[in-house]
Amino acid sequence: MSNTWHSVGRYTLPVGLFILWEALYLLVKEPAMASPWQSIVALVNNAGEWLTDIGITLTALLVSFAICAVMGTIFGFFVGLSSFWTQTIHPILLALYSIPKVTLYPVFLLVFGLTVEGRIAFSVFHGIFPICIICMEATRMIPKTYLKLATAYQMSFVQKVRYIIIPAILPQLVVGLRMGFSLCFLGLILSEMFASYKGLGYRLTHYMALNQTSAILALFLIVIFLAFFFTFIFLLWQERMERKIGKTERMIEADSRGQDRS
Amino acid sequence: MRNERLTRITVRILIVLLPLLLFEVLVRMRILDPFTFIPFTEMIRTMGKLLMTQQFVSDSIIPTAGEAMASFISAAVIGILFGIVLWRSDSLYHTVQPYLMLFYAVPVFAIYPVFISLFGTGPLPVIIVGFLFAVVTVITNTAIGFRETKNVFIKVGKSLNLNFRQMLFHVYIPAAWPYIFTGLKLALAYSIIGVVATEFILSTRGLGHSIAFAYNNFDLKGMYGGILLVIAIILVVNTILGYFESALYNRNMKGH
Numbered sequence: 001m002s003n004t005w006h007s008v009g010r011y012t013l014p015v016g017l018f019i020l021w022e023a024l025y026l027l028v029k030e031p032a033m034a035s036p037w038q039s040i041v042a043l044v045n046n047a048g049e050w051l052t053d054i055g056i057t058l059t060a061l062l063v064s065f066a067i068c069a070v071m072g073t074i075f076g077f078f079v080g081l082s083s084f085w086t087q088t089i090h091p092i093l094l095a096l097y098s099i100p101k102v103t104l105y106p107v108f109l110l111v112f113g114l115t116v117e118g119r120i121a122f123s124v125f126h127g128i129f130p131i132c133i134i135c136m137e138a139t140r141m142i143p144k145t146y147l148k149l150a151t152a153y154q155m156s157f158v159q160k161v162r163y164i165i166i167p168a169i170l171p172q173l174v175v176g177l178r179m180g181f182s183l184c185f186l187g188l189i190l191s192e193m194f195a196s197y198k199g200l201g202y203r204l205t206h207y208m209a210l211n212q213t214s215a216i217l218a219l220f221l222i223v224i225f226l227a228f229f230f231t232f233i234f235l236l237w238q239e240r241m242e243r244k245i246g247k248t249e250r251m252i253e254a255d256s257r258g259q260d261r262s
Numbered sequence: 263m264r265n266e267r268l269t270r271i272t273v274r275i276l277i278v279l280l281p282l283l284l285f286e287v288l289v290r291m292r293i294l295d296p297f298t299f300i301p302f303t304e305m306i307r308t309m310g311k312l313l314m315t316q317q318f319v320s321d322s323i324i325p326t327a328g329e330a331m332a333s334f335i336s337a338a339v340i341g342i343l344f345g346i347v348l349w350r351s352d353s354l355y356h357t358v359q360p361y362l363m364l365f366y367a368v369p370v371f372a373i374y375p376v377f378i379s380l381f382g383t384g385p386l387p388v389i390i391v392g393f394l395f396a397v398v399t400v401i402t403n404t405a406i407g408f409r410e411t412k413n414v415f416i417k418v419g420k421s422l423n424l425n426f427r428q429m430l431f432h433v434y435i436p437a438a439w440p441y442i443f444t445g446l447k448l449a450l451a452y453s454i455i456g457v458v459a460t461e462f463i464l465s466t467r468g469l470g471h472s473i474a475f476a477y478n479n480f481d482l483k484g485m486y487g488g489i490l491l492v493i494a495i496i497l498v499v500n501t502i503l504g505y506f507e508s509a510l511y512n513r514n515m516k517g518h
Contacts, residue, residue: 006357009357033376088277092278095500098496098500099492102455103459103462103470104489106473207375216376220376228367
């Protein structure tokens with residue numbers, strides 16, 4: 001019974017937000033604000049033109065996330081194998097994680113110029129730390145009995161990684177990958193907003209200069225949609241993990257650690 | 263045991279210092295492009311110079327500090343209040359919780375242009391973005407902190423016949439405080455980051471603006487000095503609050 005109420009509440013919340021948006025529009029009127037309807041019209045009208053920008057942003061996002069996931073996991077994994085190195089490097093990574101990385105974007109611009117490579121590099125730098133940290137901790141905390149089992153079966157290193165270690169760290173790693181993905185997206189949008197001639201972030205600042213609020217809001221809807229869509233996939237994956245092994249203390253911990261974003 | 267700690271700290275310092283030293287040498291030897299990089303010691307010197315410049319302090323540091331404080335305080339107050347509401351109401355908690363999780367995934371800065379068209383280029387849009395960036399962590403940490411109050415504590419309070427106000431001040435708040443503090447610590451860092459980042463994208467004053475301005479005017483020294491200053495501020499704030507945080511958790515552990 002209460003579950004149906006929760007789901008009713010869940011669906012009314014976005015509706016409520018739209019009503020609030022309409023109310024805000026009626027309060028301040030154009031040109032400072034556009035109504036939901038005007039934004040959707042702007043979305044439909046510009047869809048053809050924006051498709052290339054969405055494509056560019058999405059490609060850059062997926063490339064940078066792939067780099068992040070591979071590099072972060074490998075780094076975290078090999079450091080995590082040693083308890084000494086994990087404890088040594090952990091505070092350094094946390095400190096790097098907490099600095100405002102946006103301010104470093106000009107350095108990337110100086111090195112790469114106004115290129116998509118520069119934006120991808122920045123996005124990787126923006127998103128890699130939670131993946132490193134969570135993978136490192138997950139590898140370090142693999143229960144010793146698992147490893148003893150591997151020794152008992154005389155597994156080779158590759159077999160140990162394939163059958164013991166990856167399944168053991170994957171549940172936490174999924175959380176880290178989700179955080180990393182969000183941060184990659186944030187970094188990419190920021191870099192596009194600051195200096196670029198392509199992509200969703202560029203469009204946002206472009207329409208800001210033209211003072212077209214309906215277009216800005218339409219773009220914002222696209223950005224939110226993309227963010228939610230991918231997060232949703234990660235959450236489904238996470239849920240599958242949880243069903244398989246049960247939500248563990250360690251996953252919750254990884255989740256709260258991952259909140260330390262910037 | 264103590265020996266291992268010592269080596270760990272030594273190695274840690276080396277990991278930080280060696281790349282900086284290598285960077286310094288490579289830049290000084292002009293192996294790295296001098297139009298892209300400046301020596302690290304030069305960055306530190308510029309940072310010091312910026313801090314001494316009256317105009318930099320009044321045009322960049324003070325506005326940013328003010329905006330960051332405003333967004334932090336509003337995030338703290340509204341976040342704690344909302345967190346308490348989510349603690350008292352189960353159904354609201356379960357309704358909102360997935361959205362709070364999704365909110366982390368939204369690049370909040372994308373909405374900055376809307377706020378600019380709503381409120382102009384004054385400090386308000388910057389403060390709101392900083393607020394949005396920081397508030398969710400306060401909400402979740404407050405709600406979780408109160409919700410996770412150990413049943414034993416509640417039972418003790420009930421058996422002593424405490425009324426709600428007494429329960430609040432002697433049971434719930436002391437139990438939830440470490441969590442709330444963590445939320446506030448993160449919120450302060452996020453407020454600073456949110457404010458600097460929005461200033462960096464588009465604004466007419468503040469630390470973020472000064473970095474973007476220096477970049478656009480090929481003022482390498484000013485740019486690196488500003489970047490170093492922002493990083494230093496965040497690291498100092500995080501270290502101090504982190505120290506208090508671990509003291510708080512240690513004390514709570516002992517109390518149990």
